[in-house]
Amino acid sequence: MSDPSTFNLRHLEAAAEVARLGAISRASAAVNLSQPTLTQGIAKLELQIGHRLFNRESGGCTPTSAGQLFIPRVNRALTRIEECCSHIRKVGRLSPISFPQRHISSTQLRAFLFVERFGSFSEAARQLSLSQPAIHRATRELELVLGVSLLVRVGQYLRPTASGERLGRDVRLALAELRAGLDDIASLSSVHSGRLTIGTLPLARAALLPQALSRFYAVAPGAEIVVLEGPYLEHLSALQGGEIDVIIGALRSTEALSDIRQVSLFEDDLYIVGRKGHPLDGQPVVDNALSSYPWVIGAPGAPMRLYWERLFQNTPRPTQTVQCSSVLTTRGLLLAGDWLALMSADQFRIEQAAGLLQPLSGRLPGSRRDIGITMRRDWLPSSLQAAFLETLKEVATERRSGSADQSRLEGVI
Incomplete structure (x- = not known):
């Protein structure tokens, strides 16, 4: 599948305008490109995609089946970029840029995304098989067009500014739209x-x-x-x-x-779970008894963790706890000793069927999620x-x- 980050933004805009206006000549005037340049641009885009986007007829251009699927994604992607650039300029108290896709390039955006991801020009250059000066120049040109700083050095690494974070997020969302469009085209065959x-x-x-x-x-x-x-x-x-x-x-x-x-x-409901033969097996669930055993607990803020905290709201909390989000590690701890955990039935049913783990309580009241x-x-x-x-x-x-x-x-x- 083609990499949508390599698609020329002008070519994408041209395709969207041809679909909207129904003719190369009208689209050419709308995007300020000559007809031969626009035609070549769409032909290159079709080559990258591997499908024709338009039927060329004497009366104009109509989208093919592939074009009908892809062009709406192009419009959503370009709108995302336009709104992002408008927001960045507004926050910077700068005048808006009309049709930003005509002033910035996919090469600049790709270079920025790689620098944002890897935190350095050198690593971005290595990943893209380009020279470091080329990456630096592309990101600097992007900053000049937008009129704001997108990257700031923090120690040895480059980190995105607030504007850089917004740009990175919206460009990735735009690329996700284009990838979805390519997937839709692939579904035709x-x-x-x-x-x-x-x-x-x-x-x-x-x-x-x-x-x-x-x-x-x-x-x-x-x-x-x-x-x-x-x-x-x-x-x-x-x-x-x-x-x-x-x-x-x-x-x-x-x-x-x-x-x-x-x-x-x-x-879904939660249960208190322990190993087969746990000292609490067959015993009534008493808060003080639960406090005497080590627990595997979820991350702060997780629904399971919040319920665990309520469970010990009026009694001392256990002194031994392990915070863990891995079901495999939780199971391992439960099998290794007298550990307890809150679990959904799905999370221990295989071990229960094998006689390894078991619920030490019924469905816990108020635990439904x-x-x-x-x-x-x-x-x-x-x-x-x-x-x-x-x-x-x-x-x-x-x-x-x-x-x-x-x-x-x-x-x-």
């Missing part, structure tokens, strides 16, 4: 072709996501899906910056985040991404309605 990057939280890793992935790959073997593990805040930052497409797991309060929306899939999908509010999924979300919802619906697997699990617990 290959069903469910494309890429999806998922940030997963602890509960979704155990059963929900594996079940959905297995079912989806049965009908979409050509899909390229990347699953990343990490803490919620890290995933949220990556989601807002276009580096991942969705987060799957326990939902959080997002009232202060106007750019984020969430979809609940099902509700919404499990679902977190995404950008303005996200427009590709055909592959939309199809996977439907599969995920199907798996969740079966869980809610009492599918065979879930019924067996509830019977064990």
